[in-house]
Amino acid sequence: MDHLKNIARLLITCPDKPGIVASVTNFLYSHGVNITTLDQYSTDAEGGNFFMRLEFQTPHMDISAPALEKAFAEVIAPKFEMQWHISYGANIKRTAILVSRFDHCLQELLWLYKRGKLDTEIAMVISNHPDLKEDVEAYGIPFHYIPVKKGDKGASEQAMLELMEGKVDLVVLARYMQILSGDFVSHFPQQIINIHHSFLPAFVGADPYRQAYEKGVKLIGATAHYVIEELDAGPIIEQDVARVSHRHSIEKMKDLGQDLERTILANAVKWYLEDRIILAGNKTIVFE
Amino acid sequence: MDHLKNIARLLITCPDKPGIVASVTNFLYSHGVNITTLDQYSTDAEGGNFFMRLEFQTPHMDISAPALEKAFAEVIAPKFEMQWHISYGANIKRTAILVSRFDHCLQELLWLYKRGKLDTEIAMVISNHPDLKEDVEAYGIPFHYIPVKKGDKGASEQAMLELMEGKVDLVVLARYMQILSGDFVSHFPQQIINIHHSFLPAFVGADPYRQAYEKGVKLIGATAHYVIEELDAGPIIEQDVARVSHRHSIEKMKDLGQDLERTILANAVKWYLEDRIILAGNKTIVFE
Amino acid sequence: MDHLKNIARLLITCPDKPGIVASVTNFLYSHGVNITTLDQYSTDAEGGNFFMRLEFQTPHMDISAPALEKAFAEVIAPKFEMQWHISYGANIKRTAILVSRFDHCLQELLWLYKRGKLDTEIAMVISNHPDLKEDVEAYGIPFHYIPVKKGDKGASEQAMLELMEGKVDLVVLARYMQILSGDFVSHFPQQIINIHHSFLPAFVGADPYRQAYEKGVKLIGATAHYVIEELDAGPIIEQDVARVSHRHSIEKMKDLGQDLERTILANAVKWYLEDRIILAGNKTIVFE
Amino acid sequence: MDHLKNIARLLITCPDKPGIVASVTNFLYSHGVNITTLDQYSTDAEGGNFFMRLEFQTPHMDISAPALEKAFAEVIAPKFEMQWHISYGANIKRTAILVSRFDHCLQELLWLYKRGKLDTEIAMVISNHPDLKEDVEAYGIPFHYIPVKKGDKGASEQAMLELMEGKVDLVVLARYMQILSGDFVSHFPQQIINIHHSFLPAFVGADPYRQAYEKGVKLIGATAHYVIEELDAGPIIEQDVARVSHRHSIEKMKDLGQDLERTILANAVKWYLEDRIILAGNKTIVFE
Incomplete structure (x- = not known):
């Protein structure tokens, strides 16, 4: 992924106060990096929280990446009580996709992947059903069939952990129809993304599409969110709807x-x- | 409203079985009416429910409206166990708008009304606040200020009933911030339309916009629905959403x-x- | 495709006058068919054109399909000067897809096809490039590579005609980057569907996306249309847009x-x- | 408009090169202003153009506004060959609305104005028809009726110039159905905003809605743009569409x-x- 080779991204969260942007951009500039994108957002100039994403080019950086991070950690971060993280395009993120039988989300991701539209290596696909093995392997991606035995979910989660822990940066639940335990989720904080249907109003219980149909809703929707222990309550990343009629x-x-x-x-x-x-x-701040 | 003078509309609900459309259109045709729009929908051809809306021109009708309805009631309706209703464009529907302080919905309705885009006579506007009196009267529409005394909602509902009962066909809650009693609602079955905000997910309790903001939703919405005794649970008529970000x-x-x-x-x-x-x-079937 | 076995559809175009719906539905009813969907539209009740689509169930039809059509042609059609056509679900339509190198439209159609969402048999894919051969054959669909020699488009069109004429009901140009001759098009009247980009305002000439970018449009769109001899001017079937920014x-x-x-x-x-x-x-009337 | 009192906004355009953000934010920070919003965009990090919008709070600024601008002009702007402009919230922009007979755009603007949603003083409404005088004056806004005599547009433009020149910052054509001369437009560079309908494809000539109807378009749209001498060709500010059917x-x-x-x-x-x-x-860069 050549277009990523020289790119780095800095994400910052801190209490808002004057001088943050000046300090950070000054620091980066003084080390020879060229900022190409800067997005920032403050909940309130007085006493609010400040969020910033910078994308920059590293070819003319005058120190190594570890040295840059060390300097940032010592000189800038403490002054503003920052939480921060730098990621480097050269370190390609590795993704695992978990799927059950519905293949629409999986196929979309694989198709985008093949066309070079996802900045990742899809390291593996794991499923509790064997059905999609052939489809996945046609892309040259390892497929692992890990069935979930009734009453012994722990075993399958353990098997998945062994395959994934330390080996993937992102876990995508592409219609994986098993509820993951809080313990499993805790191994991948803010690293699991799920998709589920959404309605106005919300419907709880079985067969929500039937409920939506019977209620005569005029919109159906879906939500992508981070997975936390509490089911479907994680921070929302993206939502959309489509019109329906009777x-x-x-x-x-x-x-x-x-x-x-x-x-x-x-x-x-x-x-x-x-x-x-x-x-x-x-909640999420998404700098689209 | 000249464009309505010669128009009538027939709405039908019945169990689906073969021959309904043929019978109804035949009947109307044989009485000299010209069907200009026909919409129908069946939940299932076998054992489902059937819904139909016909709009027709009456100038060449060979009998009077009461005679047509009598004939329909005797010849067609029983054969198919129909619930049905004919409304005549010449009988302009009368509307009452209930509003509190927010004027956006009221202003939109008044503006459409003035431009001839609403097939109704707005007979009155009722509010529990006096604020919008001048705005309403500028349109030549009677404005009634009926305050709601704490602990005595009954009195204000009684006052409203006296103004409206038998005198209006539709009651629009254009951000009327009082909860109407089941007794009041029962005087206007399927005749009260309300608007309220909607979110994915739904938020209960006070200040839902704050909750939506804090949850970081990516869409906000609103729903228009018929009012039934159970709050905000009435049949949905229309919904839409708009995108928001942090x-x-x-x-x-x-x-x-x-x-x-x-x-x-x-x-x-x-x-x-x-x-x-x-x-x-x-649920509602809306033949847009 | 079992869900189509007992279904037939009647499309009608004629001058509007009273009695059309009654006559048609009566006729069908008297032959034991059960109308499940009826959509009609009139440009004007007086002197306008009338369009109707009926979907009906044939299991209890009391005569054969040819007899039904003969009766309709003799009894109903002449009375209203109808152009009409009945298609039967049991006669699965055959589709040819023409494609060049961009595979996004092809992949979407193949994927829907595999999931049973297209009521057709995809009889063949034809391309002027060999690139997508493998992708297509993985679905068990014949792939024909018919290159277009510069200055001799006629030969390739002739080759395509031999493969398709009389053997397909629909030709889909899924980003087929060759302009078809008027002669070729005349073999498939209202049977070729194309997709092309659309902008507000329209851009003519090369690289329209660059022009749109340089003009700073806030929406980009696409249009699916029937192909006629005049380039990109055929009747519009569907359009949509997406928001863009700088x-x-x-x-x-x-x-x-x-x-x-x-x-x-x-x-x-x-x-x-x-x-x-x-x-x-x-123009098209689409009864969605 | 109290919420604007302490706000200023700096807009910058210049060739992209390293250090712009650092220099600008450093400069502002060193003078005690608090940046609350920063949006930037570069067409290309190498050899592209750079655009930035900063919103900042001025209460703790250590020098006067003119002194700040002078310093910026001397120290920062030349280094990066900047085109730049600072506007101060305290200097409320004055708007003139030009309208003919259609009142929908005018009413929307007046209604937003009344609710405090437009950061402006609407200084006047000018029309070539007297029809909307009463509606406008009800808002306490001066209404000027300046008819356009056939063959002597110059006189009306001259009358409008006398009313507006030097007295308004923005001219909104809210369905003003007269074509303004290049000479008139040149008095308000990038200060006139117009709205007009847009279609896919575009239709030239009279009655575009009829043309769109006859072509059977599935979308209709509108575009707001700056007015330049060439009709309807000015830079696009915003566009949207709505679905239509037959x-x-x-x-x-x-x-x-x-x-x-x-x-x-x-x-x-x-x-x-x-x-x-x-x-x-x-083209426009819009930092929404």
Whole structure:
């Protein structure tokens, strides 16, 4: 991925006060990097929180990456009580995709991957069903079939952990129909992205599309979010909706829902891989 | 409203079985009416429910309206166990608008009304605050200030009933911030339309825009619905959403929400006045 | 395709006058068919044109399909000067896809096809480049590589005609980058669907995305249309747009454009296969 | 407008090279201003153009506004060959609205104005028809009726210039149906905003809605743009579309078009008043 070789991105969160932008850009400039994109956002100039994303070019940087980070950690970060992180394009992020039987989200990701539109290496696909093995391997990507035995979810999670821990940077639940334990989730903080349907109003319980149909909703939607222990309550990354009418059967609603899901999940994954998402408590700041 | 003078609309709900369309169109044709629009929908050809809306021209009708209805009631309706209703454009529907202090929905309706885009006579505006009196009277529409005394909502509802009962066909809650009693609602079955904000996910409790902001939703929405006794649970007529990002303050979200509310409520009111909405249990069939 | 076995669809165009719906539905009813969907539209009740689409179930039809058509042709059609056509679900439509190198539209159609969402048999894919051969054959669909020699387009069109004429009902140009001759087009009247980019304002000449970028448009779009001899001027079937800003590079605009193209073309193809499109002069009536 | 009292905005255009953000933010920080929003965009890090918008708080600024500007002009601007402008919230922009008979755009702007959503003083409304005088004066805004005599447009333009020149910062053409001369336009460079309908494809000549209807377009749109001498060719500020189908009469299309026009024009005007638009040749960079 040549277009990433010389790129780095700095994400910052800190209390807002005067001088942050000046300090950070000055520091980077003085080390020979060229800032190409700067996005910042403050919840409030007085007493609010400040968020910033900088993308910069490193070919003329006058020190090594570790030295830059050391200097930043000593000179800039403490002055503003910053939480910060620099990622380097040269360190390609590795992604694992978890999937069950529905293949629409998986296929969209694989297709984008093949066309070079995802800045990642898809390291593996894991499924609790063997069905999609051939489709995945046609892309030259390892496929692992890890069934979930009723009453012994722990074993399958353990097997997945062994495959993934330390080996992937992002876990995408591309319609993986198993609920992950809080323990499993804790191994990948802010590293698991899920997609699920959303309705106005929300429907709880089984078969939400049937409920939506019976309620006569005029919109159906989907939400991509980080996974936290509490089910479907993680920070929202992206949402969208499509119009429906009484003419949409449940089947047609589901088709539309799948179209939403694959687009929305793909966007959320792209933004993650391009370091565009900053977590702020239970919400996300997305610098699209 | 000259364009309505010769128009009538027939709405039908019945169990689906073969021959409904043929029978109804035949009947109308044999009485000299010219069908200009026919919309129908069946939940299932076998054992489903059937819904139909016909708009027709009456100038060459060979019998009077009462005679037509009598014939229909005797010849067609029983054969198919129909619930049905004919409305005549010449009988202009009368509308009452209930409003509190926010004027965005009211202003949109008044503006459309003035331009001849609402097939109704706005018979009155009622408010629990005196603020909008002047704005309403500038349109030549009677304004009634009926305050709601704490602990005695009954008195104000009684006053409103006296003004409206038998005198209006539609009650529009254009951001009327009082909860109407089940008793009041029962005087206007499927005749009260309300607008309220909607979010993915839904937020209960006070200040939902603040909750939406704090949750970092990427969409805000609004829903127009019929009012039933259970709060905000009535059949949905229309919904829409707008995109927001972290850059939207709560204030900006509310502005956007108001833009949604006025458009969505106006559409729902138009559809009601044009007899485009059929209630089917707790959902609506809208023949847009 | 079992869900199509018992379905037939009747499309009608004629001058509007009273009694059309009654006559047609009566006729069908008297022959034991059950109308499940009826859409009609009139440009004007007086002196306008009338369009109707009926979908009906044939299991209890009391005569054969040819007999039904003969009766309709003799009894109903002449009375109203109808142009009409009945298609039967049991006669699966056959589709040829023409493609060059861009695969996004092709992949979307193949993927929908595999999932059973297109009511057709994809009989062949033809390309002027060999690149996509493997992708197509993985679906078990014949792939024909027919290069276009400079200055001798006639030979390739002749080769395509031999493969397709009488053997396909629909030709989809899924980003086929050759201009078809008027002669070729005349073999498939209202049977060729193309997709192309659309902008506000329109840009003529080379590299329209660059022009759109330089003009700073805020929307990019795409249009699916029937192919007629005059380039890109055929009747519009479907259109959509996506928002862009100055932040979208030409590359990103093209990605978004491809997403639009695949969705819009897929919808147009679905509607064609479901007999939802009626041509009215140079415009389409689409009964979605 | 208290919320504007302490705000200033700096807009910058220059060739991109390293150090711009650092220099500018450093300069401002050293003078005690607090940057609350910074948006920047570069067409290309190497040899491209750089655009930046900063919003900052001035209460703790250590020098006067003129002194700040003088210092910036001497120390920062020349180093980067900047075109730049600082506007101060305390200097409320004055707006003139030009209108003919259609009132939808005017009403929207007046309504937003009354609610405090436009950061401007509407100094006057000018019309070539007397019809809207009463509506405008109800808001306490001066209304000037300046008819346009056939063959003597010059006189009316001269009368308008006398009213507006040096007295307004922005001229909004809210469906003003007269073509302004190049000479008139040259008095208000990048200060006149117009709204007009847009279609895919574009239609030239009279009655574009009829043409769109006859062509069967599936989308109608509108564009807000700066006015330059060449008609409707000025830089685009904002665009949007709405879906239509064959069911939309020309009348209904126009209603929808008016809804688009009022929203899009209002957005463009808001962005202008908040200094969010930078002109880059014939395109706009809008920092929404």
